[in-house]
Amino acid sequence: MTQSLADLRSRRWFSASDMRGFAHRQRIQQMGLRREDVLERPIIGIINTWSDLSPCHAHLRERAKSVKRGVLMAGGMPFELPAMSLGEVMVKPTTMLYRNFLAMEVEELLRSLPLDGVVLLAGCDKTTPGTVMGAISAGLPMLFCSAGPMISDRYLKRGEPTRAVGAGTHTRMFWDEYQAGHIDEAEWIGLEAKMTRAPGTCNTMGTASTMTSIIEALGLALPGSTSIPAMDSGHSRMAADCGTRIVQMVWDDLTPAKILTKGSFRNATVAQMALGGSTNAAVHLIALARRAGVNLQLEDLDAIGHEVPVLANLYPSGDKLMEDFHYAGGMPALLNRVRAHLSLDEMTVTGHTLAENIAGRESLDDAVIRPLDHPVSPSGALAVLRGNLAPDGAVMKPSAASPKFFHHRGRALVFDSPAEMNQRCADPELDCDENTVLVLRNAGPVGAPGMPEWGGLPIPKKLLDQGVRDMVRISDARMSGTHYGSCILHVSPEAAVGGPLSLVRDGDEILVDLTSRKLELLVDEAELAARHAARVPPPRTYQRGYIRLYQEHVTQAHEGCDFDFLQGTAPTPQPPIF
The missing domain is CATH 3.50.30.80 (IlvD/EDD C-terminal domain-like)
Incomplete structure (x- = not known):
């Protein structure tokens, strides 16, 4: 162990024998907890982006319980903390407007409260980069627990072959056919009721799966964790594993700064290309890199896009869904297939290198994770x-x-x-x-x-x-x-x-x-x-509030659309405790 109990950040709140320490311990006991629960254990935060209006995250209250179980089994003390939930479909005009808001909230939650490490429960498009950006800047040991993709649907029509149906991609396809008169109103209404059958993120290689997969490739999530379907029993077990692992990460003082390097961002970019991932990754990867002090440019992404073909046969570039990807071996199998392009010695949350994590992880279905000589597309993902x-x-x-x-x-x-x-x-x-x-x-x-x-x-x-x-x-x-x-x-x-x-x-x-x-x-x-x-510049219609702050400080797309004052690794002092 590189940290002892006396070294933990939470000791600043709980170990002092003065009146302030007394008050902190008193309030913990007010909630029915024991004095020793915070004096003899590392304190683990569980940032939860659950919401009743975020269907992708509807199961995350239950997953938080699994994380807590894992934390307790490993000798830690868990505390669940709600954070802004950015359900992609419901939030208007766009969740992207609030990604930086979520990042700020996570950073300040972690800085202002007595926490030694954190598990991030997220998965819908902007919740992944938002929570991770904030955690990178806060600098505590962190582990990302993905919400997981929803289960698949099937399109059955007499006289036509059965085909898999995924959220998002097929919505646009069916809409175009409905507009053209090839689908009638009854079928359109029927599709509405069945295409998204259970909680979880979009089951295509949209932004949600792209970003959770990228976080795994960066080394910030357990190997194979991000493709487990949300309603699979293995997802609950994975969440418990996250709780167990974060406690050891605290003892090892395994912070994002020890994981995130130029090489790890190369790995994330290689993953994006091999996945045929969302173009949104270009914005989020640059924002994440700048939080970590890594100089990542659009040219870096384009160069790797020339090198790495699309191998994941997933909508919208292919014709399979995330369940298929999971059964085929998930990210470890895909990364092993493109290992020649990777920086293999990068550290990960497991305490092992990427090379160790993916060793022997072969594709179990070459129709889903294609061989290098039979790519989904030779023209690249970006x-x-x-x-x-x-x-x-x-x-x-x-x-x-x-x-x-x-x-x-x-x-x-x-x-x-x-x-x-x-x-x-x-x-x-x-x-x-x-x-x-x-x-x-x-x-x-x-x-x-x-x-x-x-x-x-x-x-x-x-x-x-x-x-x-x-x-x-x-x-x-x-x-x-x-x-x-x-x-x-x-x-x-x-x-x-x-x-x-x-x-x-x-x-x-x-x-x-x-x-x-x-x-x-x-x-x-x-x-x-x-x-x-x-040219006459368009008027600014927002004169107050967060949106005014956003318009005044957001950077352009090629710079990651982060706030100019949040980029970089300049330290922020820990809060004084008096």
């Missing part, structure tokens, strides 16, 4: 494009896009808001065809605000009726990781702060070239300069 339309970068997911649009030139059709976009896209006389480039702006971190998942722009009804299911779509927004299509996202700098996207007009020609990683507005510089000089 590409970073630059040009006069995105000087600081934009991202695209080639594995979920149509190859025919990898080199494309088309005229722009520009929307300034989702309301305008939806209204115009319903117009049967809209002037567009399959080659038109749809552009949505004022949807970035400052402009929306919060950079919502508006980037999966709808195909105009006129074109849906003609059988069109994909087009080039460009925005300064994000896109749900469960969605698919030839969408170019995170254009930086965004339109609201004067980025070039604010200068595009209907009819302008735009060039996309994936091979050369170019995104160009084909308008001469003199004309663009005149447009910029005439």
